[in-house]
Amino acid sequence: MASPSTRIDDGRDVDSDNSGPMREKLSVLIVDDELLVRKVHERLVSKLEVAKQVQTQTATNGKEALDLHLSGSSFDIILVDLQMPIMDGTEELRAMGVESMIVGVTSVDAGADKEAFMEAGLDECLAKPLTADKIKSLVETLEKNK
Amino acid sequence: MLGWGVEFLWAEMNRLLSLLFHQGVLDEQFLQLQQLQDESSPNFVSEVITIYFHESEKLLRNLRLLLMDRELSDYKKMEIHLNQMMGSSSSIGAKRVCNVCVAFRAASEQNNHAGCLRALELLEHEYCYLKNKLHELFQIEQQRALASGARYPAHQN
Numbered sequence: 001m002a003s004p005s006t007r008i009d010d011g012r013d014v015d016s017d018n019s020g021p022m023r024e025k026l027s028v029l030i031v032d033d034e035l036l037v038r039k040v041h042e043r044l045v046s047k048l049e050v051a052k053q054v055q056t057q058t059a060t061n062g063k064e065a066l067d068l069h070l071s072g073s074s075f076d077i078i079l080v081d082l083q084m085p086i087m088d089g090t091e092e093l094r095a096m097g098v099e100s101m102i103v104g105v106t107s108v109d110a111g112a113d114k115e116a117f118m119e120a121g122l123d124e125c126l127a128k129p130l131t132a133d134k135i136k137s138l139v140e141t142l143e144k145n146k
Numbered sequence: 147m148l149g150w151g152v153e154f155l156w157a158e159m160n161r162l163l164s165l166l167f168h169q170g171v172l173d174e175q176f177l178q179l180q181q182l183q184d185e186s187s188p189n190f191v192s193e194v195i196t197i198y199f200h201e202s203e204k205l206l207r208n209l210r211l212l213l214m215d216r217e218l219s220d221y222k223k224m225e226i227h228l229n230q231m232m233g234s235s236s237s238i239g240a241k242r243v244c245n246v247c248v249a250f251r252a253a254s255e256q257n258n259h260a261g262c263l264r265a266l267e268l269l270e271h272e273y274c275y276l277k278n279k280l281h282e283l284f285q286i287e288q289q290r291a292l293a294s295g296a297r298y299p300a301h302q303n
Contacts, residue, residue, distance in 0.1 A: 129236040
């Protein structure tokens with residue numbers, strides 16, 4: 001079982017585009033039981049020019065994600081694999097009052113189950129593979145809802 | 147001479163990549179993966195692909211074991227393995243492997259043992275082809291990097 005890891009990339013002092021000042025910090029938790037997916041998603045998020053400081057952490061299942069929150073960590077966005085054999089933790093995180101944007105990531109066609117996933121507490125449901133554009137879109141939604 | 151070698155190797159890499167895209171073996175997600183590689187993480191793609199090979203071979207072994215017992219095939223476990231294989235394959239742009247996983251999962255959902263066996267054989271075939279081609283790509287890349295490195299000492303005036 002992988003331990004949570006933290007990577008911080010120091011930000012760039014440049015506005016990402018002409019739409020306004022870049023946000024100061026973005027923190028993202030990546031919850032997936034697969035090492036490859038955690039590695040790719042962590043790198044994808046770290047390379048985004050959407051904040052002056054981008055911080056990522058990973059967890060291998062919902063229980064680890066819950067433990068992180070119980071230990072005081074908080075995140076702007078939580079990316080959760082919905083097909084993990086051990087709990088994804090969405091309902092539990094919402095029950096704890098976590099206000100992060102919780103985004104379910106699925107490798108199956110989530111069409112039929114999307115409603116059920118959203119009712120469980122997800123803010124959004126995306127299909128793998130995650131791309132830079134998909135994650136940027138999440139950050140834009142985050143900014144709009146501030 | 148060495149300069150010619152580097153350009154030739156670049157052309158070979160691009161030719162192979164074009165072929166793999168044209169065959170549908172890889173999709174644009176592989177390009178996304180390459181874009182994640184830079185000076186701060188110069189071996190990112192090969193690290194990810196190495197993990198992919200290791201994890202995929204484990205999953206394929208598990209799938210074969212599950213299908214060996216015709217009477218007691220655990221289709222639920224098969225679906226878990228397939229979801230994992232689909233997740234990692236889509237994350238590296240292994241499009242054809244992903245497509246076979248979809249068909250495999252459909253057979254598994256119907257508890258179709260014969261269909262699952264056929265899908266597994268096709269999956270193993272697609273995976274082997276992908277692995278061989280990616281190895282070829284990395285070999286060319288290594289030769290190109292060596293040739294680039296060897297070129298610079300010759301440029302002394």
